[in-house]
Amino acid sequence: MKELNAIRAEWKGDTLNDGGGLSGEVRVNSGSVSVVFRYAFKWQGKVAWHYCGTYPAVDIAVVREERDKARDLVKSGVDPRSHKVAVKIEAQAAVLEIIRVDEQKRTEALTFSDLYGIWIEDGVSRSDGNKYIRQSFGKHAIPVLRDIKVQHLTENHLRDLYRRIIAAGKTATAVELSKDIGQMLRWAEKRKPWRALMIDGNPAELVDIKQLVPKGYTKERKRQLSIEEIIQLKRMFNATTQNYASDSRKHGVECVLKKESQIALWLCLGTLYRIGELLKTEWKHVNFEQRTWFIPAANTKGEHGRKHDQLIYLSEFTLDQFKQLHSLTGDSNWAFPARNKEGHVCEKTVSKQVGDRQVKFKQRSRKLKCRVENNSLVLGDEEWTPHDLRRTGSTLMQKLKINRDIINLCQNHVIGSRVDRVYLLDEYSDEKREAWEMLGDRLEAILRGDENDMKVIPLHVQVA
Known part of the structure; x- marks a missing residue:
């Protein structure tokens, strides 16, 4: 340690031998002296080098520990250089897995309201600027289905919504809303991340609005004044x-x-x-x-x-x-x-x-x-x-x-x-x-x- 601390800039380019195949090259950068340590070993009949750290950024004890790990890997038939790459890959994979899990959690938390917000902006364009859809969803669908997660949305949620609207005497509104919700969910089925949340199917396809409306109901008005x-x-x-x-x-x-x-x-x-x-x-x-x-x-x-x-x-x-x-x-x-x-x-x-x-x-x-x-x-x-x-x-x-x-x-x-x-x-x-x-x-x-x-x-x- 004393010898390392005594190194001067004039030693630039000199090699220090620490034993056990570990050597360090003296380098000087902007007046700052450092020693780059490498471990020399034979691999497939040729001399190879494994980087172990740079002193004083890395303590010499850590450098020697890295040399010992590399030497043990060589003894077990593993190239320490490849092992180092593998460790980096595993670390990166671990980070990506954390990100993936986080994204999956956020995706699984997406609600009916989140889907509607994306669809109304990018998935539908009516001649009225989507004014009717905004009013219809805002008054009837969003207050009831807002916080329901898309992956948990069922035919029962939709059927109960339509029945509630019909019971209020707004059959035509329920029929139109069922069409619009069906269009939205069909749009979602074809796109990420929504299609992954509808792996069990589109709940709108399981609701037949004709079975819910009063008997004899027809959308086509025939009222005329005599x-x-x-x-x-x-x-x-x-x-x-x-x-x-x-x-x-x-x-x-x-x-x-x-x-x-x-x-x-x-x-x-x-x-x-x-x-x-x-x-x-x-x-x-x-x-x-x-x-x-x-x-x-x-x-x-x-x-x-x-x-x-x-x-x-x-x-x-x-x-x-x-x-x-x-x-x-x-x-x-x-x-x-x-x-x-x-x-x-x-x-x-x-x-x-x-x-x-x-x-x-x-x-x-x-x-x-x-x-x-x-x-x-x-x-x-x-x-x-x-x-x-x-x-x-x-x-x-x-x-x-x-x-x-x-x-x-x-x-x-x-x-x-x-x-x-x-x-x-x-x-x-x-x-x-x-x-x-x-x-x-x-x-x-x-x-x-x-x-x-x-x-x-x-x-x-x-x-x-």
């Missing part, structure tokens, strides 16, 4: 408009539909277009001189890349409705401006207003905050919605003997084969204009109660 109900609706609007001011002062809240909402419903009936598309209308898209209403592709329903602009021709009936609306909201850029923010009203505003005024058909456990709830818009024994007016108008066209393809085109439905859509590009503008005009005449006759005017000459249009 002529008598259309007339009754007009009377309701007339009566409530006259009593609006006094009722509002009496109750302190709005108890009837605003005029703008009434007009929106007549426009749905007279144009066959969706309430959500209508409520996003800007006045720059309504041309009173040309009697047209333009709907940009971005505002229409459909898949990305397949939506296109729409041009609706206004009948006297729908033109008059837009004129009445313009007298109310013409100072805004929007036909249906929002009350407390820039832009248009919420697309669900009118639907909520109509539903709230048919509360007898709802199964609400409590009164909704800041919402009017009464039965002032009840028509018959079945609830109706703004979308049912679209069906009603289409059926009136059908009764006028208008060609069904023209009716579908008026509704912005896709018709014909893919080849037809590529090569047959006529938009049947004249035929659609005539169809809308006939519907408008029919509605005016109905609302006047003039049975003679209701006998409209049918279209004789054929579409190849």
Whole structure:
């Protein structure tokens, strides 16, 4: 030890012999002296060297211990150099195993909520920006299934969830949610780390929603307003408009539909277009001189890349409705401006207003905050919605003997084969204009109660 401490920089390159095959080379680096020790041994007839450490970074006792281990390995027929590599590999493997076990634990802890968070961002892209899915999962699925680990998710969890929603009178919501959860889990089955957590299968495949819904349930609504109900609706609007001011002062809240909402419903009936598309209308898209209403592709329903602009021709009936609306909201850029923010009203505003005024058909456990709830818009024994007016108008066209393809085109439905859509590009503008005009005449006759005017000459249009 004293000799090692006495080494000077002038000894650079000298070799020190420690015995037993251990020797050290003196090195100097930036004025610092060190000794690199190696153990010499014969392997397969040749001299080989095994590094044992560098003094003073490694104590000489440790260096000699390393020499002794190497010598014992040589005696047992093991190359100490290979053994050193093997030890490093084993150490690295141990580290990797610790990491693997930790990753497995974190993977096994992934929950339904974790899966939903990844899927909603990377696994699904709906035309509404996934707004409906976020609302549906946020209200029904996440509160119930949030903390359930994906590997522990069972068909019973899903079945109980759907039954709970159905019991609350929201069968359609349960059906749609079952489809969306099924889509999410099928997406997960094909991807890491989720597929490893579903080794026992996809629980959604084991739940048949048809077995859970009430007998006779059908998603397809067939509700349409009869002529008598259309007339009754007009009377309701007339009566409530006259009593609006006094009722509002009496109750302190709005108890009837605003005029703008009434007009929106007549426009749905007279144009066959969706309430959500209508409520996003800007006045720059309504041309009173040309009697047209333009709907940009971005505002229409459909898949990305397949939506296109729409041009609706206004009948006297729908033109008059837009004129009445313009007298109310013409100072805004929007036909249906929002009350407390820039832009248009919420697309669900009118639907909520109509539903709230048919509360007898709802199964609400409590009164909704800041919402009017009464039965002032009840028509018959079945609830109706703004979308049912679209069906009603289409059926009136059908009764006028208008060609069904023209009716579908008026509704912005896709018709014909893919080849037809590529090569047959006529938009049947004249035929659609005539169809809308006939519907408008029919509605005016109905609302006047003039049975003679209701006998409209049918279209004789054929579409190849």
